[in-house]
Structure formats: structure tokens, C-alpha cells
Amino acid sequence: MTDSADVCVVGAGAGGAVLAAELAEGGARVTLLEQGPAHDPDGFTARPPEMMAKLYRDAGQTATLGSPPILLPVGRGLGGTTLVNSGTCFRTPAHVLERWAREFALDLDEASLAPCFERVESALSVAEVAPDLAGENAAVARRGAERLGWSHGYLRRNARGCVGSGVCAFGCPTSAKQHTGITYIPRARAAGARIVTGADVKRVIVRSGRAVGVEAHVAGRGSVEVRAPVVALACGTIHTPVLLDRSRVPDPSGERGRNLSLHPATAAFALMDDVVDMARGVPQSFFVDEFAREGVMLEGVAGPPAYAAMALPLTGERHDAAMANYRHLAQFGLMVSDQSRGRVRTVGRHPVIRYDLCAADLARFRAGLGRLRELFEAAGAREVYLPLPAGVEPEHAQPGDLKLMAFHPLGTARADGRPGHGVTDGRLAVRGVRGLYLADGSVVPSALGVNPQLTIMALATRLADTLLDRSGTPSAPGARAGTVALANGHLNTKEVLCPS
Numbered sequence: 001m002t003d004s005a006d007v008c009v010v011g012a013g014a015g016g017a018v019l020a021a022e023l024a025e026g027g028a029r030v031t032l033l034e035q036g037p038a039h040d041p042d043g044f045t046a047r048p049p050e051m052m053a054k055l056y057r058d059a060g061q062t063a064t065l066g067s068p069p070i071l072l073p074v075g076r077g078l079g080g081t082t083l084v085n086s087g088t089c090f091r092t093p094a095h096v097l098e099r100w101a102r103e104f105a106l107d108l109d110e111a112s113l114a115p116c117f118e119r120v121e122s123a124l125s126v127a128e129v130a131p132d133l134a135g136e137n138a139a140v141a142r143r144g145a146e147r148l149g150w151s152h153g154y155l156r157r158n159a160r161g162c163v164g165s166g167v168c169a170f171g172c173p174t175s176a177k178q179h180t181g182i183t184y185i186p187r188a189r190a191a192g193a194r195i196v197t198g199a200d201v202k203r204v205i206v207r208s209g210r211a212v213g214v215e216a217h218v219a220g221r222g223s224v225e226v227r228a229p230v231v232a233l234a235c236g237t238i239h240t241p242v243l244l245d246r247s248r249v250p251d252p253s254g255e256r257g258r259n260l261s262l263h264p265a266t267a268a269f270a271l272m273d274d275v276v277d278m279a280r281g282v283p284q285s286f287f288v289d290e291f292a293r294e295g296v297m298l299e300g301v302a303g304p305p306a307y308a309a310m311a312l313p314l315t316g317e318r319h320d321a322a323m324a325n326y327r328h329l330a331q332f333g334l335m336v337s338d339q340s341r342g343r344v345r346t347v348g349r350h351p352v353i354r355y356d357l358c359a360a361d362l363a364r365f366r367a368g369l370g371r372l373r374e375l376f377e378a379a380g381a382r383e384v385y386l387p388l389p390a391g392v393e394p395e396h397a398q399p400g401d402l403k404l405m406a407f408h409p410l411g412t413a414r415a416d417g418r419p420g421h422g423v424t425d426g427r428l429a430v431r432g433v434r435g436l437y438l439a440d441g442s443v444v445p446s447a448l449g450v451n452p453q454l455t456i457m458a459l460a461t462r463l464a465d466t467l468l469d470r471s472g473t474p475s476a477p478g479a480r481a482g483t484v485a486l487a488n489g490h491l492n493t494k495e496v497l498c499p500s
């Protein structure tokens with residue numbers, strides 16, 4: 001079977017869904033191919049083990065090789081990882097944009113990106129969590145931060161009508177979380193985009209140095225070719241470089257798969273005198289950014305008993321005793337804005353991820369774990385359970401002692417405006433092939449220090465503007481109808497995008 005479109009977008013997560021909707025509303029004929037299914041929220045049982053198996057790639061068991069190994073779960077389906085994320089929304093910090101302009105010659109600053117962020121925030125109904133919805137787990141951290149005089153606040157989130165079900169990472173049972181599967185995907189569909197689920201894209205078809213479409217295996221239909229003069233990959237930071245490798249797309253920079261940053265994270269528990277009921281309220285509702293400039297951000301994390309049982313850094317009788325006191329347990333996390341860099345390689349057809357924690361990041365974890373203990377002690381904790389082997393103090397922790405997870409992989413096809421550098425250029429076009437663009441976490445040049453979904457979505461919005469030649473038009477909410485023409489000098493606009 002063959003299909004044709006003006007633009008073929010691959011992957012329906014943070015980047016792909018936004019790009020597809022913006023392009024379709026701008027008048028382009030869009031086909032969006034997503035490997036996973038359209039998940040039905042009626043099947044969201046709020047039971048972590050069940051939902052992990054359903055909503056995450058490989059049941060959430062993706063991990064890095066290295067010291068230490070790090071669990072790196074990603075979502076799969078309409079909404080991608082936004083379906084299972086915590087809903088925290090940060091714009092790209094100004095100092096990060098300044099660094100990108102300085103080091104990677106990227107033409108991005110707060111003012112020029114602000115209209116893209118406004119558009120995304122309005123689409124996702126982003127608002128600050130109300131203290132009563134934040135729950136007692138946040139109140140514990142707030143008490144500690146206030147007593148210590150540390151900078152803190154309630155997080156901004158994309159959840160409309162949230163009732164604090166406490167299981168954001170396992171599929172929101174009330175569909176309050178405004179993931180891209182229920183925001184941008186319906187918009188894309190309404191604007192005429194063809195959305196195909198169960199579509200595993202095998203390769204990008206490149207002829208004479210130009211992307212001309214993709215080849216996919218679609219469940220129930222077999223092999224399908226989508227012909228399109230513009231192809232945009234948004235398979236996520238781990239899978240986009242693999243698809244580029246599999247398609248034998250040239251890599252003149254030699255950087256593909258490299259520069260992987262992760263925001264490695266860990267969390268501590270505390271036993272409190274009062275009932276906390278950590279799963280009542282928003283799990284990630286509060287932050288402490290006192291040490292953000294040092295690369296350590298503290299953010300809330302929590303979940304129901306089945307989750308706590310997996311996450312508690314205890315074994316045997318101590319684990320039993322702590323779980324028997326589940327209602328009195330509080331939890332808080334820490335995330336490191338990493339300097340370590342890993343690499344994604346393609347082995348067979350699959351990614352193998354290598355990442356080793358560098359000495360500077362180990363020092364950040366040591367300091368951060370000490371801070372987490374201080375926070376809980378200041379809040380009145382009876383006991384603090386750090387994620388370290390018994391008898392190991394934070395200041396002596398070695399990489400192998402740390403129990404890390406990561407949720408924010410970025411950078412494996414880094415955007416770089418300097419000639420000869422970067423897998424993608426400053427406009428997110430893949431170097432070495434015409435008509436091929438990237439619109440996901442892979443293009444984000446460095447760790448952000450904050451959660452990345454809004455950055456990825458704002459960059460996808462900007463890419464849509466570039467492709468629709470709306471670059472001269474302010475990208476304000478409602479400013480949808482632009483001239484439908486490609487701003488890409490390589491491509492003959494009229495040939496490529498049909499005016500609506």
C-alpha cells in the first residue's frame with residue numbers, strides 16, 4: 001500500500017503530535033505514523049504493575065549500560081511519553097538558552113520563543129497546582145523548605161480538572177492530564193491529518209540526497225509506504241538516532257547518538273508522625289530550587305502502595321515494617337542537571353544505551369542526597385530512608401551505590417547552528433539530507449535542569465512555523481493561518497505543500 005502526504009510525521013509524543021497538529025492546521029496534508037496504540041482511558045486501572053506493562057515501551061524496563069545502570073522508561077502510543085509523565089511544565093530557563101546561543105550558535109532566546117510557549121501552554125491548560133490539591137506529601141517538603149529558608153514553590157502543570165488521583169505516571173484515570181494524545185492529536189485529526197497507530201516505521205526513504213517518504217509495517221495492513229517530500233521524525237531521543245541509522249542517512253557531523261544527557265534522578269522516603277497518604281494529591285506538585293544553580297533540583301514524587309513497595313530502598317523486615325506504615329511515608333526526589341554524556345548505538349535494529357556518571361555528577365548526587373535528608377529532618381521525619389546501601393553515607397557514595405532512574409533523555413541528534421556541527425542545524429533540518437527534520441528530545445542540545453516536555457513542544461511549534469513559512473508572523477495563540485509555503489530553500493514550496 002502507498003499513501004502520499006505533504007509531510008509525514010513519525011511518532012506521536014511531545015514533539016510529533018504538536019508538529020502534526022500545527023502543520024495540519026496550517027493547511028498541510030499530514031500523515032502521522034505512531035508505533036503504539038491509541039490507549040483507552042477506560043482501561044486505566046491506576047494499578048502500577050498493570051499499567052507499566054500497557055503504557056510503557058518494554059513494560060518500562062528500558063535501561064542504560066554503564067556505571068551505574070539507570071532505568072530509563074519511555075511511553076509508547078498516542079501521546080508518547082506525555083501520556084505517562086508527571087505533567088510538570090517548565091519553560092526553557094533563560095541561562096540555558098543563552099548557553100545554547102553562545103556554544104551552539106542557536107538563534108533562540110526567551111523573547112523569540114515566548115509566543116511558542118504561550119501557544120503550547122494554552123493548548124495544554126498549564127496552571128500552578130493549588131496547595132490543597134498538592135496533598136500532604138508536598139506539605140511535608142514545604143514545611144522542611146520553609147524551616148530551612150530554601151527557595152521553593154508549587155509546580156505548573158498541564159492538568160485540567162485534576163482530582164489528585166496520585167497516579168500520573170500510570171495513566172490518568174480521569175483524563176485530567178492534558179497529554180498530547182488528547183490535546184494535539186484530536187486537533188490534528190480535526191484539521192484533516194491522517195493518524196495511523198500500530199505503524200512501526202522501518203526506514204526513511206532517501207533518494208538522491210533527499211527524503212521522499214518512509215516505509216512502515218502497519219498492524220493488520222502489512223507494509224505501507226508513505227510518500228512525502230518532507231519527513232519529520234519524532235520517535236524520541238533513544239529511537240530517532242536508531243531510525244536514522246537503520247535508514248543509512250548520512251551523518252556528516254559524526255555526532256549521531258552521542259551527547260546523550262539524562263537528568264538522572266533518585267528519591268528518598270521518610271517516616272512521619274502524621275498520616276501523609278502520599279498517593280492522595282498530585283505526586284509531583286512541589287519543587288525546591290535552592291540548589292538548581294549547582295545542578296541539583298528537588299521535585300516531588302509519590303505513588304500508591306504498589307509503587308512504594310517497588311521504590312522503597314529497603315529489603316526484608318525493614319521493607320515490611322516501612323510498608324506497614326505506608327500511610328505515614330513521605331517521598332521526595334532529586335534530579336541532577338548532568339554533565340555526563342552517554343551514547344545510543346544501534347545493535348541489530350535496536351538501541352543500546354551507554355552512560356557512565358562522571359565525577360562532577362557523582363558529587364551532585366552526594367550533595368543532593370544530603371540535602372534530601374536535611375529537608376525531611378527539618379520537616380520532622382522520624383526516620384529517613386536514603387537510596388543507598390546500609391551503612392553508606394551520602395558523602396562516600398560511589399556510582400555503584402546509587403539507585404538511579406532517568407526520565408528526560410535528550411541530545412542524541414543535537415541541534416547546532418555552527419557549520420559542520422550537530423546532527424541537525426539551527427532549524428532542526430538533518431544535515432546531509434534534504435527534506436528531513438527532527439522534532440523531539442533528540443535535538444535539545446544539553447540538559448535543561450528542568451523537565452523538558454514544554455521545551456520539546458515549543459521547538460516543534462517553531463519548526464511548524466519554519467515549515468509553513470510563518471517565521472515572519474508572530475506566533476501568537478490563534479495565529480494559525482499562515483502562508484502555506486516552505487521556508488526551506490532546498491525545496492520547491494508549491495510542489496511540496498498544498499495551499500488549503
Ligand SMILES: Cc1cc2nc3c(=O)[nH]c(=O)nc-3n(C[C@H](O)[C@H](O)[C@H](O)COP(=O)(O)OP(=O)(O)OC[C@H]3O[C@@H](n4cnc5c(N)ncnc54)[C@H](O)[C@@H]3O)c2cc1C
Binds near residue numbers: 076088235237451
Ligand atoms: C515517568 C515519566 C515522568 C515524566 N514527567 C515529566 C514531567 O512531569 N514534565 C516533563 O516536562 N517531562 C516529563 N517527562 C519527560 C517527557 O514526557 C518527555 O521528555 C517527552 O515526552 C519526550 O518527547 P519526545 O517527542 O521526544 O518523545 P516521546 O514523547 O517519547 O514520543 C515518541 C513516540 O515515538 C514513537 N515511536 C518510536 N519509534 C517509532 C517508530 N519506529 N515508528 C513509529 N513510532 C515510533 C513512540 O512509540 C512514542 O510514542 C517524564 C517522563 C517519564 C518517563
